[in-house]
Amino acid sequence: MTRAFHVYIGFLIVFIMAPILIVAVVSFSGGKVPEFPPKSFSFQWYDYALNYSLFTRSAVNSAWLALISTVIAAPIAVAAALAIVRKRFPGRDAIQTFLLAPLIVPSIVIGLSILLGFATVGIRDIFFRLIGAHVLITFPYLVRTVIASLSRVDVTVEEAARTLGANNWRTFWHVTLPLIRPGIIAGMLFSFIVSFDNVSVSLFLTSARTNTLPLAILSYVEFNFDPSIAAISTMLILFSLGAAVILERVVGLRKVLGV
Amino acid sequence: MTTVELKKVAKRYGQTAAIDGVSLAIAKGEFVTLLGPSGCGKTTTLRVVAGLVESDAGSVSLGNIDVTNIPTHKRNIGMVFQSHALFPHMTVEENVSFGLRMRGVAADQRSTNINRALELVRLPGFNARYPHQLSGGQQQRVALARALVIQPSVLLLDEPFGALDRKLRDTMQVELRELTRRIGITSIFVTHDQEEALILSDRIAVMNMGCIEQLGTPAEVFERPQTKFVADFMGVANFVPASVLGSRGPLTALDADGIAVESTDAIQAATGATIEVALRAEHITIGEGDAGTSSNSVAGSVASAVYHGNASTYEVMVPGRSGQRRLVVREANRGATGVRFATGAKVALSWPSGAVRLLSR
Numbered sequence: 001m002t003r004a005f006h007v008y009i010g011f012l013i014v015f016i017m018a019p020i021l022i023v024a025v026v027s028f029s030g031g032k033v034p035e036f037p038p039k040s041f042s043f044q045w046y047d048y049a050l051n052y053s054l055f056t057r058s059a060v061n062s063a064w065l066a067l068i069s070t071v072i073a074a075p076i077a078v079a080a081a082l083a084i085v086r087k088r089f090p091g092r093d094a095i096q097t098f099l100l101a102p103l104i105v106p107s108i109v110i111g112l113s114i115l116l117g118f119a120t121v122g123i124r125d126i127f128f129r130l131i132g133a134h135v136l137i138t139f140p141y142l143v144r145t146v147i148a149s150l151s152r153v154d155v156t157v158e159e160a161a162r163t164l165g166a167n168n169w170r171t172f173w174h175v176t177l178p179l180i181r182p183g184i185i186a187g188m189l190f191s192f193i194v195s196f197d198n199v200s201v202s203l204f205l206t207s208a209r210t211n212t213l214p215l216a217i218l219s220y221v222e223f224n225f226d227p228s229i230a231a232i233s234t235m236l237i238l239f240s241l242g243a244a245v246i247l248e249r250v251v252g253l254r255k256v257l258g259v
Numbered sequence: 260m261t262t263v264e265l266k267k268v269a270k271r272y273g274q275t276a277a278i279d280g281v282s283l284a285i286a287k288g289e290f291v292t293l294l295g296p297s298g299c300g301k302t303t304t305l306r307v308v309a310g311l312v313e314s315d316a317g318s319v320s321l322g323n324i325d326v327t328n329i330p331t332h333k334r335n336i337g338m339v340f341q342s343h344a345l346f347p348h349m350t351v352e353e354n355v356s357f358g359l360r361m362r363g364v365a366a367d368q369r370s371t372n373i374n375r376a377l378e379l380v381r382l383p384g385f386n387a388r389y390p391h392q393l394s395g396g397q398q399q400r401v402a403l404a405r406a407l408v409i410q411p412s413v414l415l416l417d418e419p420f421g422a423l424d425r426k427l428r429d430t431m432q433v434e435l436r437e438l439t440r441r442i443g444i445t446s447i448f449v450t451h452d453q454e455e456a457l458i459l460s461d462r463i464a465v466m467n468m469g470c471i472e473q474l475g476t477p478a479e480v481f482e483r484p485q486t487k488f489v490a491d492f493m494g495v496a497n498f499v500p501a502s503v504l505g506s507r508g509p510l511t512a513l514d515a516d517g518i519a520v521e522s523t524d525a526i527q528a529a530t531g532a533t534i535e536v537a538l539r540a541e542h543i544t545i546g547e548g549d550a551g552t553s554s555n556s557v558a559g560s561v562a563s564a565v566y567h568g569n570a571s572t573y574e575v576m577v578p579g580r581s582g583q584r585r586l587v588v589r590e591a592n593r594g595a596t597g598v599r600f601a602t603g604a605k606v607a608l609s610w611p612s613g614a615v616r617l618l619s620r
Contacts, residue, residue: 154342154344156340156342156344157345157346157347159309159311159331159338159340159344160338160340160344160345160346160402160405161346161357162310162311162330162332163309163331163332163334163336163337163338163406163415164332164357164358164361164405164406164409165332165333165335165358165361165362165409166332166357166361167330174357175346179347179348
């Protein structure tokens with residue numbers, strides 16, 4: 001590698017990391033307004049953020065929402081992946097593309113269409129609406145990771161189980177499921193993060209009383225401008241980083257992303 | 260240990276017939292090999308017996324029970340795959356134990372059976388290892404133990420040694436032969452390797468384009484191929500079209516493109532009919548000088564000479580009625596250094612009438 005290439009890579013890393021680092025540094029500010037570099041350091045904005053009820057309540061909402069949507073979407077995604085990878089039926093490729101559609105369609109459009117859809121059917125419960133929407137947006141990530149891990153399972157291993165006396169269900173339970181478990185766990189972590197981070201779809205479905213963390217942050221900065229936002233952002237970054245480390249440990253990030 | 264019977268089994272994939280009316284009856288404890296090139300339908304036939312492929316027509320019986328509509332997991336078969344197909348997340352013991360667990364065998368009974376099966380394949384004490392910690396040969400032995408521990412009524416083997424290197428394959432062949440004979444299990448073996456088929460089998464079914472072309476003992480299939488395809492697959496190098504001249508005492512006289520040929524094979528076609536003469540390269544004697552005027556001999560010139568170590572192969576051009584014809588001759592090396600005849604040398608070829616096979620076209 002040439003020197004110029006190293007410089008180029010270094011520049012790219014700085015370009016990507018700089019905003020994140022600035023946020024992290026600002027979060028430890030001792031002043032009243034976000035400034036870089038801060039004149040003094042303290043944990044006061046972490047203290048403030050963790051005790052501010054708008055943030056804590058919406059964080060709990062977001063966590064439950066992410067957890068429930070993921071737990072609902074995961075088994076559906078596994079079933080879909082099994083059908084797509086193992087079965088031959090007409091329109092298989094079309095269905096696979098269709099299942100990934102929420103990745104491609106602008107999420108604003110998804111949010112709006114879900115709002116209209118639920119209004120038409122007459123479902124008013126906000127949490128129920130949010131779960132429905134988040135199952136939809138997390139589903140493609142789950143399907144994708146499960147398909148990737150299922151494609152790596154040798155079909156003859158399943159056939160061997162059948163010859164040894166296992167019916168379809170026991171073959172799945174004792175052989176297929178243990179072999180794709182890392183993929184499912186990775187997909188669920190992904191799904192959790194996608195749901196937890198989502199703004200554009202939730203925007204259409206939340207109310208003043210039932211809010212998610214990203215939307216709470218958004219409405220907070222509309223009227224306030226202090227480093228508490230930086231503190232929350234830093235905590236979210238650490239949380240995502242932790243998830244990435246777990247993913248890397250469980251399966252390896254590259255495999256999960258299918259690259 | 261049971262009989263296996265296939266009756267007119269057929270399977271199509273789209274427009275092509277993978278197997279086209281295969282019938283085969285296998286006796287108790289018999290070792291039968293399905294032999295043929297890739298795409299001949301041998302693996303599909305095996306998978307139909309296993310129930311992994313649903314046939315379009317025909318029936319499969321194990322013992323006297325028609326299992327055509329019985330799913331794989333209720334057929335009580337043992338199967339070994341080329342890719343060994345061990346469960347990668349289970350230890351050797353858990354792998355071998357799987358079939359017993361599916362049958363609800365009690366734990367203490369299981370461990371006795373597992374250890375006996377592992378002894379059978381000469382892997383005692385490997386219980387706690389994982390498949391990736393084993394060599395290719397050991398993995399295949401575990402797969403064999405896993406298939407045998409459930410005491411299947413028939414053992415199915417799909418090119419089990421295809422992924423092993425030659426030396427290991429030779430050892431495994433001898434072991435498998437010895438093992439299946441000792442426990443007397445009915446076995447169906449699939450391979451494209453004729454030598455492997457000859458070593459292992461009680462009978463060989465040579466398959467081509469979804470049909471069994473010839474079924475017989477290894478000696479029958481090797482010595483008396485009935486079609487050009489079987490002869491070719493069994494390594495016969497020389498085929499010459501010939502017209503039948505008639506019987507001469509115990510022999511059949513033919514005109515093989517200008518070469519006078521006599522065969523001990525009984526006449527299968529009317530005088531004047533065109534058939535095919537097949538002659539193994541190693542059955543032709545090569546010598547110096549001119550050929551006589553008698554049958555089963557011809558003069559020619561060496562077009563190529565290749566030294567193989569234990570044998571030499573010559574391509575000899577001989578004059579035929581329709582132009583130059585190439586005959587392949589293989590001679591065992593007995594103390595000679597290198598090839599005995601150089602390219603361009605004039606040689607005489609001859610062969611015994613007993614080596615000439617007559618094949619209908």
